[in-house]
Amino acid sequence: MSRYNKFSEYLKGKYGRRVQKISVDAGLTCPVRDGVLSRTGCFYCNSYGSGNGSNESIESQIRTQTEYYEKKYKNPYFILYYQAFSNTYGESEHLKGLYEKVLDDDRFVAISIGTRPDCIDEEILTYLEEINKKKDVWLELGLESASIKTLWKIGRMHGVASFVESVTRIKKHNLKICAHIIFGLPYDNSGDMLESAKLCSVLDVDAVKIHSFYLEKGTVFEKIYKEKGFPFLSAEKYVEIVVKALRYLKLDIVIQRLTGDPNRELLIGPDWTLDKHKIIAAIENEMEKNDYRQGDLSEFNYVKRS
Numbered sequence: 001m002s003r004y005n006k007f008s009e010y011l012k013g014k015y016g017r018r019v020q021k022i023s024v025d026a027g028l029t030c031p032v033r034d035g036v037l038s039r040t041g042c043f044y045c046n047s048y049g050s051g052n053g054s055n056e057s058i059e060s061q062i063r064t065q066t067e068y069y070e071k072k073y074k075n076p077y078f079i080l081y082y083q084a085f086s087n088t089y090g091e092s093e094h095l096k097g098l099y100e101k102v103l104d105d106d107r108f109v110a111i112s113i114g115t116r117p118d119c120i121d122e123e124i125l126t127y128l129e130e131i132n133k134k135k136d137v138w139l140e141l142g143l144e145s146a147s148i149k150t151l152w153k154i155g156r157m158h159g160v161a162s163f164v165e166s167v168t169r170i171k172k173h174n175l176k177i178c179a180h181i182i183f184g185l186p187y188d189n190s191g192d193m194l195e196s197a198k199l200c201s202v203l204d205v206d207a208v209k210i211h212s213f214y215l216e217k218g219t220v221f222e223k224i225y226k227e228k229g230f231p232f233l234s235a236e237k238y239v240e241i242v243v244k245a246l247r248y249l250k251l252d253i254v255i256q257r258l259t260g261d262p263n264r265e266l267l268i269g270p271d272w273t274l275d276k277h278k279i280i281a282a283i284e285n286e287m288e289k290n291d292y293r294q295g296d297l298s299e300f301n302y303v304k305r306s
Helices: 007-015 058-072 092-102 122-131 148-153 160-172 190-203 220-227 235-248 276-289
Strands: 019-024 077-082 108-115 136-144 176-183 207-212 254-257 267-269
Touching: 007 019, 007 254, 019 058, 019 108, 058 077, 058 092, 077 092, 092 108, 092 122, 122 136, 122 160, 136 160, 136 190, 160 176, 160 190, 176 190, 176 235, 190 207, 190 235, 207 235, 235 276
Parallel strands: 019 077, 077 108, 108 136, 136 176, 176 207, 207 254
Antiparallel strands: none
């Protein structure tokens, strides 16, 4: 029995077989790149916007990946993941066309849409609510940090209230929410990181992705690092914080990710982020050794009178 709510086990339990997430790049942008809010992008984000940077058509990206995984696994189901940049940010009819690509393919059980909390309007939410009647819909929503100071210092150009408001509106449309948080950002301390987990727990999001901060070439943070420098979290400290965060997250929140996945050719540091399997094993070993479980600290607001 796992000590935290693993995404792979959740999917197997819900759909009865392996479910593979495939990531596609829809060629979209976001308001911190196109000049609406800024042109820097988020300071940790490279030119691919956390995507694969593919120039192929969406259909070609889907075909290549489904063929690969159908050879690797027996009759897998799929989740179509629009990953790069903000995939609710664009002309509404174009966006609707993207979301409809899974409707007539029985191999796809869900669609997952990566975006920002300030890029979701009611028209899109209403449309996705209709899609959700046929295929499960996830909105992957970047919080990154629960510190307003950090959010501005990393170029996000939105606050914590924007995330809370967005979650509240999405829930009214019965869509699933996966919150993204980053541990190890240069301006966050351990309290800020744990506050991010606590906020996700209080808001009762459906899933969380925990990313480790890593520095890549071609980002704004690369320039800051070269000019001023900043420390990286050690692997040991990262494991410690993730374990504590899992204990603050309610048990029914699905854990979709526990660490980052940097591009080896672009990575500046820290080097330990390249070995995600070692980090995950260390997190799981720490939980096992101390008999910790996800959610065993989730009543963190309760003070007992002496």
